[in-house]
Amino acid sequence: MYTHMEYLQKCFCKATSWNEDNIYANVTATSRALLDFPIPSGGKLDVTSQATEHLASSMTLLNHNSIHGSLAYLYSSAPLKNTTGTKDISLQDAIAGFRVIEPHMLASPSKTNSKDSTTRPSLLYGRLYFPGSSLEAMIIRKLTDLTQLLIKCINNPQLHKNGTMIVYLQENVPRYSREFIYSTTEALFGFRCLYNFGNPAKASTPLIPKFDNSVVSVGAEFWYAAMSMSPGLSAAFRYSTRSTSTGKPLTMTLSCNPILGHISSTYNVKTSVSSTVCSKYDFNWFSYASNLSIGFELFNFSKPSHLFHHDKHSHKDKHSNGIVGRMLTRHGMEHENMENETLDNIIHGHGSLRNRQASDTNIYRDPIMPHNSSIHYDTLAPPPAADPALLSTHTINNELAYTLPSVPRKRMLNPIQNVDEFNHMHPSQPLDDAQTHTAMKEFETLVNESNFSSVIKGSTSLSDRMVKLLWVGRYKDYLVSTGVSVGLNETTATPEVKKFGVTFSYAF
Incomplete structure (x- = not known):
């Protein structure tokens, strides 16, 4: 030191x-x-x-x-x-x-x-x-x-x-x-x-x-x-x-x-x-x-604060016993589930990840599945915070579901897939400088900004x-x-x- x-x-x-x-x-x-x-x-x-x-x-x-x-x-x-x-x-x-x-x-x-x-x-x-x-x-x-x-x-x-x-x-x-x-x-x-x-x-x-x-x-x-x-x-x-x-x-x-x-x-x-x-x-x-x-x-x-810590406290008095309060809690826990599943798909190369990322909206179903609170912060990009006023509810197959609006989401970084698969599919085309530089910049940013x-x-x-x-x-x-x-x-x-x-x- x-x-x-x-x-x-x-x-x-x-x-x-x-x-x-x-x-x-x-x-x-x-x-x-x-x-x-x-x-x-x-x-x-x-x-x-x-x-x-x-x-x-x-x-x-x-x-x-x-x-x-x-x-x-x-x-x-x-x-x-x-x-x-x-x-x-x-x-x-x-x-x-x-x-x-x-x-x-x-x-x-x-x-x-x-x-x-x-x-x-x-x-x-x-x-x-x-x-x-x-x-x-x-x-x-x-x-x-x-x-x-x-x-x-x-x-x-x-x-x-x-x-x-x-x-x-x-x-x-x-x-x-x-x-x-x-x-x-x-x-x-x-x-x-x-x-x-x-x-x-x-x-x-x-x-x-x-x-x-x-x-x-x-x-x-x-x-x-x-x-x-x-x-x-x-x-x-x-x-x-x-x-x-x-x-x-x-x-x-x-x-x-x-x-x-x-x-x-x-x-x-x-x-x-x-x-x-x-x-x-x-x-x-x-x-x-x-x-x-x-x-x-x-x-x-360091132990991270909850993703919706600010939203839960700001709406505690108004929605503590309502559907929005329960929805925010479920959304925060389900979001960690989706991030952990996304990480596993990135590592093992499951094809379901691409189908899930290709959807225009993110749907979170109820009941809530048990989730793993251990997140690898060196590979996950921070998700955008959701505005509770923009969340909507509807039923799919007699199950209550919450839908987020179609907001541009920060792309998950998978440079191995983006670079290696590109070369195998297009071996005659050179890589773009910006594409090859993405992984290095993301890794450097994570190292410098990690707490x-x-x-x-x-x-x-x-x-x-x-x-x-x-x-x-x-x-x-x-x-x-x-x-x-x-x-x-x-x-x-x-x-x-x-x-x-x-x-x-x-x-x-």
């Missing part, structure tokens, strides 16, 4: 149109978020107050072996207007998870207003730890629309010369990014670069496309420590795409360090709106050591023989994060708790 200061820093990057996914250090960000997530130790309380759109302060208290904490301040010259507190923040923005690489961000440089061209945004951040005299600071200064200067400083008596400083000169162009780095530790010089391949605008539409919006990124980093005269080198490859039939994104990465003989490959896929799976394989060609790691991320939907109440993460690896579990959820106006790490004792080979803790975060 991000601290609120980290969340504000990400909001600053969005406000200044800075693409964090186009940085070499974030090539494997998804796998790190799903496999190497930190487990809290002890009890922690984090309280943040954002006084204005430009200024925020934070206090942290931690009880781990001893009571200690920190005070932090953040200032942004660019107004952070879209920030929210822990009461209204979405879990998608509060935690590190699957990162979707957007190809359209590679099409053209980000456009800024004329005011931003004259006054370059900047961010100042500082944190003081107590008890003790440790201090950390960070400065971000936009030099141009595509270039920024990042300075990080740490002052700690336990470090060599009481501290260190790292300077980054970053250029983030839609097609590539470059970083020049200098660290006072051992006079370390570094250079990073990342290049993106692939044209977002398709030159030609294939007959049977299965993947679309693909982005290939290749990068490398070079290091040289002047004092110890030791070099460093690594390279990485990232392939990100989306399925046109389901809209689900996936990312594959391959990174290697030829000096140490280490190679690592990851595969990350968002299997549904609320679930993500990640796997990682490490191998060293010098020692022939290998390791396989697996992780997952599972969101839990989640909690998320659970888990990871394990064969060589470490350790299992990590992390739960993040809401408790009133707080964000709560708790986790546990369980491993095997080296001597007795019995399971034991390595780390356990809970964190309460409150921001207003």
Whole structure:
């Protein structure tokens, strides 16, 4: 879970149109978020107050072996207007998870207003730890629309010369990014670069496309420590795409360090709106050591309110004992029945679905059949609300039925049927761009607009023989994060708790 200061820093990057996914250090960000997530130790309380759109302060208290904490301040010259507190923040923005690489961000440089061209945004951040005299600071200064200067400083008596400083000169162009780095530790010089391949605008539409919006990124980093005269080198490859039939994104990465003989490959896929799976394989060609790691991320939907909650309460006094009141209750329950049946037909391909959707009116019969209240919100489109004044009743085969007027209904999304069957029936006709883009847009909208109440993460690896579990959820106006790490004792080979803790975060 991000601290609120980290969340504000990400909001600053969005406000200044800075693409964090186009940085070499974030090539494997998804796998790190799903496999190497930190487990809290002890009890922690984090309280943040954002006084204005430009200024925020934070206090942290931690009880781990001893009571200690920190005070932090953040200032942004660019107004952070879209920030929210822990009461209204979405879990998608509060935690590190699957990162979707957007190809359209590679099409053209980000456009800024004329005011931003004259006054370059900047961010100042500082944190003081107590008890003790440790201090950390960070400065971000936009030099141009595509270039920024990042300075990080740490002052700690336990470090060599009481501290260190790292300077980054970053250029983030839609097609590539470059970083020049200098660290006072051992006079370390570094250079990073990342290049993106692939044209977002398709030159030609294939007959049977299965993947679309693909982005290939290749990068490398070079290091040289002047004092110890030791070099460093690594390279990485990232392939990100989306399925046109389901809209689900996936990312594959391959990174290697030829000096140490280490190679690592990851595969990350968002299997549904609320679930993500990640796997990682490490191998060293010098020692022939290998390791396989697996992780997952599972969101839990918030309990939805009743479909006709507003209508039932607004007509409670007038129609509580009449036919309209009973009709609304039955209509809400029958509508869930129809949605669940529609989902089953989409999955199994029953032909009755097409006959039912082809009717001009929706008829709901009485008596009411038992219904299943579990709805897959990642595949269903929200139905239009019915106006009780427009509902009418009549009898069909001596049964009471309610009829809705012929109102255009939002089409159920079944991209597999729309795309695959179209290709089999018309193999010589290319697919329309709007048709192939529907599934991806619908899936992205569902992910961004879904209201989640909690998320659970888990990871394990064969060589470490350790299992990590992390739960993040809401408790009133707080964000709560708790986790546990369980491993095997080296001597007795019995399971034991390595780390356990809970964190309460409150921001207003």
